[in-house]
Amino acid sequence: MTVLRPPPSPIKEVPRSPPLTLSNPDMVASHTPCTLHTSVLPPELACRLFYTMLDASEDWKRNKWWLFERLVESPHRTSFYVRKPKESDDDPVDVGSEEWREASQYWYNGRNTQLPHYFPDVLEEACSIVERIVNEEMKKRKRFPLEWASDPSGVWQANVAAANCYEGAKECVGPHADHMTYLGPYPTIASISLGTSRVFRLREVVPSDQKQDRHAQTFNIPLPHNSLIIMHGSTQERFKHSIPPQPTIDLYRPLYPRAPGASIEPSNCRINITFRFYRPDFHPSTIPRCKCGTPTALRADMKNRQDGKTDKYWWHCNGAAQNDGKDCGLWKILDMKAEGRGPCIYDVGAVPGRCDGEHTA
Numbered sequence: 001m002t003v004l005r006p007p008p009s010p011i012k013e014v015p016r017s018p019p020l021t022l023s024n025p026d027m028v029a030s031h032t033p034c035t036l037h038t039s040v041l042p043p044e045l046a047c048r049l050f051y052t053m054l055d056a057s058e059d060w061k062r063n064k065w066w067l068f069e070r071l072v073e074s075p076h077r078t079s080f081y082v083r084k085p086k087e088s089d090d091d092p093v094d095v096g097s098e099e100w101r102e103a104s105q106y107w108y109n110g111r112n113t114q115l116p117h118y119f120p121d122v123l124e125e126a127c128s129i130v131e132r133i134v135n136e137e138m139k140k141r142k143r144f145p146l147e148w149a150s151d152p153s154g155v156w157q158a159n160v161a162a163a164n165c166y167e168g169a170k171e172c173v174g175p176h177a178d179h180m181t182y183l184g185p186y187p188t189i190a191s192i193s194l195g196t197s198r199v200f201r202l203r204e205v206v207p208s209d210q211k212q213d214r215h216a217q218t219f220n221i222p223l224p225h226n227s228l229i230i231m232h233g234s235t236q237e238r239f240k241h242s243i244p245p246q247p248t249i250d251l252y253r254p255l256y257p258r259a260p261g262a263s264i265e266p267s268n269c270r271i272n273i274t275f276r277f278y279r280p281d282f283h284p285s286t287i288p289r290c291k292c293g294t295p296t297a298l299r300a301d302m303k304n305r306q307d308g309k310t311d312k313y314w315w316h317c318n319g320a321a322q323n324d325g326k327d328c329g330l331w332k333i334l335d336m337k338a339e340g341r342g343p344c345i346y347d348v349g350a351v352p353g354r355c356d357g358e359h360t361a
């Protein structure tokens with residue numbers, strides 16, 4: 001007897017797109033959930049901030065963590081800053097408190113560190129300008145249901161900054177999405193670049209149920225001195241970002257000398273500062289701990305994205321990074337309501353922009 005079977009369905013060829021360089025703000029906005037802004041600070045301020053952070057970077061550290069029984073070191077130096085509280089702050093960040101020491105320590109993968117520094121004055125000056133640009137941009141964009149609903153005006157403010165120094169063409173940071181432990185879902189992160197131009201690379205994590213239909217594309221965005229890239233809500237949920245090593249870089253020649261009459265020295269360093277808002281409802285005291293006794297880390301379930309409202313996030317043990325590569329294996333789903341977090345855009349309803357959780361770029 002011959003059994004007739006339908007012919008096997010042909011394996012679908014999914015076309016791959018080559019990496020695309022996004023060389024201007026319009027291209028960045030149309031392919032990614034980020035916006036690019038050039039010449040953001042007055043040139044003298046940008047130069048002064050570059051010199052201040054470059055000098056400070058002598059004391060910045062290379063992060064160290066355990067990876068498969070090997071202690072590895074990050075191929076760049078990093079540091080963490082906390083904004084000085086304003087007199088009008090209801091709930092100021094106290095840089096001296098144990099809780100903020102813990103949050104800062106988290107930036108260094110759980111290693112013991114000194115207290116974080118307050119923003120130097122020049123960083124404060126730059127931060128006010130960056131905040132203005134971020135808020136103008138956010139007014140034009142839809143808001144996501146799980147974003148923090150700060151106050152009815154929806155003003156974004158940075159309360160911490162992480163800084164990185166990449167010396168030469170080979171220093172880099174590998175592909176990652178920023179942990180959301182203190183940022184919460186759909187954070188806005190404003191990232192300024194000073195010094196040598198480097199490529200910022202974005203690559204989408206394609207959800208498991210779309211893998212049959214499409215491949216991720218790599219986007220390369222050259223970030224020149226004094227440019228700002230804003231990673232808007234959904235960037236950390238959908239994309240990994242990196243600063244890849246390059247075969248060569250162009251030296252940066254500052255516009256101004258360090259002091260009047262001094263000669264101008266070209267530099268092979270890039271300074272990056274990411275301004276962030278650590279949400280009060282993700283205060284260090286509220287972060288679940290695991291059996292290792294350390295705060296867990298929060299990350300988005302990038303492969304199983306939902307509708308913006310019911311997206312999944314996981315608290316997971318972060319102990320392995322420092323505990324000889326051993327973790328306690330804890331994975332626990334974030335439950336905003338049960339954990340008493342919010343208010344989110346979704347809770348307050350009437351806010352500027354749309355809040356339908358639909359993704360465009």
Ligand SMILES: O=C(O)CCC(=O)C(=O)O
Pocket residue numbers: 162164173178191200241242243272274
């Ligand atoms: O240097 C950059 O532009 C990216 C830095 C970064 O990804 C980070 O600090 O999380």
Ligand SMILES: [Fe+2]
Pocket residue numbers: 176177178241
């Ligand atoms: Fe990052």
